[in-house]
Amino acid sequence: MEHVIEAEGLRKRFGDTQALDGVDLTVRRGTVLGVLGPNGAGKTTAVRILATLLKPDAGEARVCGYDVRKDAVRVRAKIGLTGQYASVDEELTGMENLVMIARLLDFGRADAKARARRLLDRFRLTEAGSRAAKTYSGGMRRRLDLAASLINQPEVIYLDEPTTGLDPRARNEVWDTVRDVVSEGATVLLTTQYLEEADALADRIAVFDHGRVIAAGTSGELKSRIGRQTLAVRAMEPYRTAQLTAIVAELTGAHPDVQEPTGLVTAPVSDPAVLSALVRRLDEASIVAAELALRMPSLDEVFLTLTGHLAEAPAAGLISEGSVA
Secondary structure: OOEEEEEEEEEEEOOOEEEEEEEEEEEEEOOOEEEEEOOOOOOOHHHHHHOOOOOOEEEEEEEOOOOOOOOHHHHHHHEEEEOOOOOOOOOHHHHHHHHHHHHHOOOOOHHHHHHHHHHHHOOOOOOOOOOOOOOOOOOHHHHHHHHHHHHOOOOEEEEOOOOOOOHHHHHHHHHHHHHHHHHHEEEEEEEEEHHEEEEEHEEEEEEEEOEEEEEEEEEHHEEEHHOOOOEEEEEOOOHHHHHHHHHHHHHHOOEEEEOOOOEEEEEOOOOOOOHHHHHHHHHHHOOOEEEEEEOOOOHHHHHHHHHHOOOOOOOOOOOOOOOOO
């Protein structure tokens, strides 16, 4: 089976709010699909439908070949779900949390303990396994939460904004864990508001806005849709920044952006030959470049171009997905 997740025309309304407005999604086995969009764009609603927690008003969806409405029990046996906030019991130890979940999934006592030990080791939590979860750091709690979602060895894992509220170090720990899970054959659908996260983890990205998929493709494909690159240059001597800015403006025909206090000058370019022309002009002006690069646009720039607003900004008129959407 090439596509483990298939969704066509998913629609869902909550009162007067159209949370999903005809969403199509496909995810290939053993890959990560990053679902990117602001809070309220429909990401969590889509995940809950695919996890059989909500029924769509219209459209169809299949996970591992099973219809999410007609074969909900079979779908649930194939999936694991980690939500936006850690769902572990803070009073229980890491080991007790995992054993409890395994028992709830109808595993025998010995099997439940064996699975818990393996997962604690896999997620580098063995030493903390006998401690109450409330003593764990944010990153450790998220890793325990991920471990809990893997108790039944699911083929498909839904990660709904798994790094919300984590510091950069804890976020990187979760990213490493996701990469490990995928390397072992799991298929992951990852929702996120962090453009960097989608860029780092996803094989393909679907951009959600106002309940619709407005763009899809690899990170490179989405970046190429802007149709330009960004020139970035910084003078070794800060007092030359104004002169450098004037040169960049002349060569690109654009109004450069100057970052304070670093002095980094950036401007969009459509012709890569501008880079070599800039090098000649810098040499003529005796300006030494401390930084000089021609790069693809960032996903932040792509998202702003596609939607007209930043990813952090809630989509106007949509309900918060942290509640009922």
